[in-house]
Amino acid sequence: MFDFLGGFSLANQAIWVSFFSIVFSAVFAFGISLLYRATHTGMNYEPSFLSTLILLAPIVTVVMLFIHGDLVLSLGLVGSLSIIRFRTPIKDTRDMIFLFWAIAIGLGSGTFNWIIVIVSSVTLAIITLLLYFLRFERPSHQEYILVIIGEENDSMESARQIVRKFCPNAQLRSHEIQDQTWEGVFELRLKSLDGEASSLLMQELSATAGISKISLLAPQIALPA
Secondary structure, three states: OHHHHHHHHHHHHHHHHHHHHHHHHHHHHHHHHHHHHHHOOOOOOOOHHHHHHHHHHHHHHHHHHHHOOOHHHHHHHHHHHOOOOOOOOOOOHHHHHHHHHHHHHHHHHHOOOHHHHHHHHHHHHHHHHHHHHOOOOOOOEEEEEEEEEEOOHHHHHHHHHHHHHHOOOOEEEEEEEEOOEEEEEEEEEEEOOOOHHHHHHHHHHHOOOOEEEEEEEOOOOOOOO
């Protein structure tokens, strides 16, 4: 009788510990999803990725609870995961970091290392916020492709002087003349101060007589598919 009650008590305790681990990982995953949304600066933002982060950690926790201390189950899990093919490519490496973070939370919660999860998550959150507020990912210079179309030959030289004024190292990649119009393609590198330099460059070129069209492209920026 006492053995039965003792076994029931241990089983009941294991259930509550497992439940706490799952909820614990979900709460921390929800926290890093809020951090991801607050610090995301790219163009490839997918709201469904937040749900992925929140659900991934408790799922990994459940998996770890299943294979806890069982070598056979762990090997079987590795074999089953090798069959899975992820059809959605990760376009931003930062998304991969948050995915690994959620997996780490699940691993720590599933092995009952709650203190390590708390300390590591708080530390990583502080580092992420510091990088965000210091604008560490923002480059000091931005590369552009400048396309200018004009109608007078003299305007080409004026445009070249204006471009050299803002970017002394600008390179003329292409120069075409057809009938009474010309087209020049420049490769330049401007300081990325909220687009101030590029705006001033566009204003001066627009005010130059003989220039009919100006296009400024940033080829390194990936648009969302």
